[in-house]
Amino acid sequence: MTKAPTVEDVARAAGVSRQTVSNVLNSPDIVRGPTRERVQRAIAELGYRPHAAARRLRTRRSSTIGVRLDPYAGGISGVVLDRFVHALTERASERGMRILLYAARTPAEEIERIGDLVDGGEIDAVVLTGTSHEDTRTTWLHERGVPFVSFGRPWRSDGDGAGEHSWADVDGAAGTHAATRHLLDQAGPKIAFLGWPEGSGTGDDRARGWSEAMADAGSAGPRWHTEESVGLARELTGAALAADPAVDAVVCVSDSLAIGAHLAATALGRPDLPVVGFDNTPAAEALGISSVEQLPEQVAAGVLDLLMGPTGGVVLRSDQRDSAEEAAYVLVEPRLVVRGGLTA
């Protein structure tokens, strides 16, 4: 018996990564035309079938997807998750699906809540947010056979976690890489990185984009880190810039830190020091600070594509999707929004 072709085979035939094949299958809009066509040709030639079984409707459906909404925590970055929920509501509505919100303060409580909703036939699927190492929720969802996709990848110490389960995420390293490239071109060779303390998946990923771009350019710059706080960022950057005035620009892990860095530079008489933040929040926009835009709307579209197929109107069961080994994922490339000082 011939083994059925896998995503791996398609990737090899098309000369692209597994990830690109996943993107073509699940969110073709974000793949460039020529690449998409090459992958689609390989799929046709190999006879690859992305979904093991024909798509069957579930007999009992609520047409509803559950999402946890956390208490408002303040700070400026919550806006990305809120935009994601807005976009998910819009896109789900276009497919005849609805979003049910639930509250939970711990993973254990979230599991209990999801259990109630599933048992009551009130939701067909779950969109998880805020993935972490050793996430107890995903294990439970797998065991119960509840369809789910996460916004955020399954961070693992031994790799990127692809294959654990389906997920959509933003390619943070690509965002800081683009920001660093831009500043190397426009500002000068010595670009600092202002990040969070090491150890967070998201923060380390964004630091990597900066360090790779710097290494590629044969350039070097200091790496600073502090907690997520405008005030702390301002203090730290003020001292660091005073000690090392040769720094040409600063790439930051978040808009909060970028605002702090900008205020510090302004206080030192360098209001035009180029600073790039991350998240493109309204606060960065109001201050005219450049930022990496996460495009949560594309993440929401990717999540629904993964749950329902690119055009479907029902949640796919796991046997209608790729096997666990070939869990699909969508990695959205963020966009650098360049601003030259205060907005008009």
Place this chain on the structure above:
Amino acid sequence: MTKAPTVEDVARAAGVSRQTVSNVLNSPDIVRGPTRERVQRAIAELGYRPHAAARRLRTRRSSTIGVRLDPYAGGISGVVLDRFVHALTERASERGMRILLYAARTPAEEIERIGDLVDGGEIDAVVLTGTSHEDTRTTWLHERGVPFVSFGRPWRSDGDGAGEHSWADVDGAAGTHAATRHLLDQAGPKIAFLGWPEGSGTGDDRARGWSEAMADAGSAGPRWHTEESVGLARELTGAALAADPAVDAVVCVSDSLAIGAHLAATALGRPDLPVVGFDNTPAAEALGISSVEQLPEQVAAGVLDLLMGPTGGVVLRSDQRDSAEEAAYVLVEPRLVVRGGLTA
């Protein structure tokens, strides 16, 4: 037959406004202790019964409340509605209720969407946001007998709209009044108001708080207005402050305009000019700008109290609540958050 006592009778007996009686009945936490006790005594003495019928459970309930979530529109003030939805989800969860989101771009589309959800038994009640003059949605909901409460009052040209339907809102005029009082004490007599063009219920209400506080103090200051934009506010305030440097401080209708005013003052060498915004957004916090905090968490609590009674776990039918003539409302007094320059 003796006529049953009304809210009006209780208000007269206790020497308070109808609104205070409504607050005591529906959201007692926000009424000061002595006032609350006086109203409660009057209720007991008159034998007033706030709910015409005993609270009966509906036989078929979804335990779900529908809320429209608009597409993300950018800007910094959307955060208030997002915080409201966060708080509503939390509070509803504590009462065993869930929040279902739906998308709609027009009032007609929203009516259709609500109709589907009600017909399908998927929601028990609706929380409306963004009320307007001549709101077609409220008329339709009344006719269909769908329980609802709005965040935002039924703005009418002939009054405050009390009695149209149950609503919870923030007392914008009280917020700008408090801000103006504070600035009169701390900054000087000449306080400007930077508002939106006249004609919006919310904007005119906030302007009123400033003008009343100024009149009470026998003081006068200029009134400027512009569209909701940091850049436009910066331009306008820059020109106005240059022409009239005697202005001691500026009360603003929103944080966006306050940020614009602050940037303009800074550019003119007056970074310490006191400016107060409205909404207490993360952007104002990051810049250390004082602001009026809407307390959307209290509005959410008020909305649920109005829908379900202060302690109930089910949505009340209209015949279980006050008659339309006595529709209840909760007016939340906002809180002035004073900041002295950049946050630590």
